[in-house]
């Protein structure tokens with residue numbers, strides 16, 4: 001199914017503004033009444049979300065085909081099944097995660113006991129992007145509900161079919177007084193951001209990330225910003241390049257390159273660049289056939305603006321494979337570029353599409369210096385069997401994640417924090433960490449009144465007390 005050409009643009013009417021205000025008020029009222037606090041309620045909502053996904057798998061898959069021509073098998077791995085795995089992990093551990101954690105107390109206040117108790121924040125806002133419109137909308141919501149919050153969720157208007165499916169299903173499955181989905185674009189998001197929330201969880205680009213953070217200032221609302229950037233790949237000569245080509249092509253061309261943790265560009269020596277370039281050509285043919293335009297496993301660019309931006313980035317570059325495109329269906333072939341200059345336009349912004357530039361370096365130090373000269377990446381991928389090389393990347397670079405031997409798969413490890421650093425974002429989530437994002441860790445101290453062992457600290461401060 002080719003993605004639909006026409007994209008509806010959201011129009012904000014006075015009535016939608018009024019309804020946003022009243023929706024947030026309704027959520028606030030629900031939270032204030034304590035509805036969302038019982039663990040049993042939280043578990044019910046998580047199970048309802050699970051049922052939503054299972055009962056409506058084919059509608060969701062169809063929406064992803066319409067929005068991004070995302071293959072259903074890929075949708076299972078990276079969207080629907082991914083979210084179900086996160087729900088199951090959360091359901092399995094939630095009661096244990098919520099248990100107050102006892103901590104030791106100093107002698108000065110003995111006898112006493114101290115605990116860290118997680119409490120929900122209140123009403124939280126989740127703003128999601130279009131590229132993984134299921135996962136990036138729902139995984140934050142899992143954390144927000146597990147922590148006992150009411151949730152306002154804003155899917156991306158740029159994945160309209162997926163947005164519409166959830167708009168229809170949320171009210172049917174969730175407690176609609178506690179979980180609201182607000183469809184819309186910039187106007188609706190702007191209106192939402194004018195409301196007071198207790199946490200804002202935003203996934204998308206850094207420009208809007210700044211708008212979100214600015215809006216949060218007014219109410220001192222904490223934010224999590226899951227942003228993007230250029231995620232480099234470094235390859236040396238200690239590894240099996242055929243496997244490396246498979247791993248890189250998988251991570252890069254999945255979702256037609258529109259993945260925040262996709263390998264953005266490749267750094268390697270000229271000798272490896274030539275070999276790896278040839279192996280990538282073979283791998284792409286193996287994955288998507290000799291004519292990827294007719295492959296069911298290959299996606300499309302989300303809209304005309306992104307399509308034109310990506311085609312523009314190809315200008316003047318040397319194509320190893322791919323490079324062709326079709327504006328009508330927003331197809332861009334899986335493309336590898338060689339001999340790309342470090343100051344080429346394609347190296348100055350996150351690519352976010354199926355184009356892989358190969359940039360050559362003289363040495364490991366050259367690669368590390370180049371990476372460190374740019375913004376801190378969301379992810380950094382290293383293919384090397386050398387312990388020294390691995391150690392140098394671990395200690396001499398900074399990135400949201402560092403993965404050896406495989407791109408993007410760190411997201412599948414629920415116990416690893418997922419998030420950026422510096423320009424690639426702030427805060428992290430997944431698994432227990434999602435619960436922490438949407439909870440306040442309350443310090444609870446308890447000390448008995450009798451006998452009053454605390455009298456040693458009361459004034460007046462005699463010499464004896466000073467000594468204590």
Ligand code: NAD
Nearest residue numbers: 128129130155156185186189204205208226227228229260
């Ligand atoms: P997008 O255009 O869908 O925007 C994301 C959200 O911001 C949408 O809900 C949209 O309505 C809202 N928005 C857009 N303009 C706004 C404005 N002016 N004011 C208020 N809200 C506004 O998605 P995108 O930003 O194009 O997503 C792609 C980017 O997101 C890439 O940079 C990618 O790397 C990053 N990303 C990061 C992660 C992550 O987990 N770290 C995941 C996916 C994507």
